[in-house]
Amino acid sequence: MPYPNDPVSAPAAPAASRGGRPRDERREREILAVVGSLLAESGYDGVSFEEVARRAGASKATLYRRWKTRREMVIAALKAGPARREGPDEIDTGSLRGDLLALCRRLDRSMRSGDNHTALLLLQAGLEDPDLCEEIERAVGPTGARLPAAVIEAAVRRGELPEGADPFPYEEVAGSVLLLRRLNGLRADTPYLEALIDSVLIPALRATTGSRRTTMPAGIFSGHPATQPTSVLEEAP
Missing domain, CATH: 1.10.10.60 (Homeodomain-like)
Structure with missing residues (x-):
């Protein structure tokens, strides 16, 4: 179930005077x-x-x-903590493959910098609280859980993706497999990430425009996916 929305603002606190103590x-x-x-x-x-x-x-x-x-x-x-970075927020390596590799590395580092529960929070926010997920991406910068529109647009300009490519394959797959490997203590080194990108992510991104669907479904880590009632899940074959 989505979390209740936070209040727009907290109860008013006394305004600090200009001569107050500096922030500690x-x-x-x-x-x-x-x-x-x-x-x-x-x-x-x-x-x-x-x-x-x-x-x-x-x-x-x-x-x-x-x-x-x-x-x-x-x-x-x-x-x-987990989303702390020393380098720039933007992802722009000059190629789609390089951008996807940078995003996957960023996501894997974020997950491995904290414990399993914090990693789950970063990735499941899109399912449990889409608004929180959007705010994290806006305030923290690309976490790797989502494929930024700027990356897709650059790939289209370079001719690496067709016009209208949808981020669904990346956002449904990358976070899921990296989380699974994280929870099972498996490495996600460069050879693994390159194989994932070359054999799964790039072909899937290119295929979205050829799909019969006019709109891709909401992914786990993006959009506002609808959850099914427990009773429906139990009855599924």
Whole structure:
């Protein structure tokens, strides 16, 4: 079930005066580490201002001065942890193959930089909370779970993909197989990623325009996929 939407804004906190204390970056890192621990233990639904404040030994007013909503606080924790990057956010290697390899490597690094539960949060956000997934991609930059429109557009200009190529094959397959390998302790080294890209991802991306479908279905890690009731799943052959 999708998570309830966070409130647009938190209860108003007293405005800090210009002469107030400077922001304590070390203290912020400690608080975000607590948020990361809660994500690992209970997922997105287990994070609340009350619990973070209790575990961090901070007041809720302190948290609200930094982040207006739970979503903002979670994204800050992801940027400081699993989604942290030193290089540029943009993916532009000059070729579709290179871009896909960079995206897969970025996604694999993000998953392996944290524990299994945080990796699941990053990948399942598209299914459990599409709005959170979109916000993560916007605020953190491409995570590798999605295929950016800019990558497709560049590949079309270079003649590597036909006009109208759909990201569905990448977004349905790449995250799924990398997550499966992550959870089973299997490596996703360069030879594996290159084989995945050459034999599965690029041919599938090229085939989307030749499909009889006019619109591809929503993938697990993109769009707003509809879930089936448990009873329907149990009755399926």
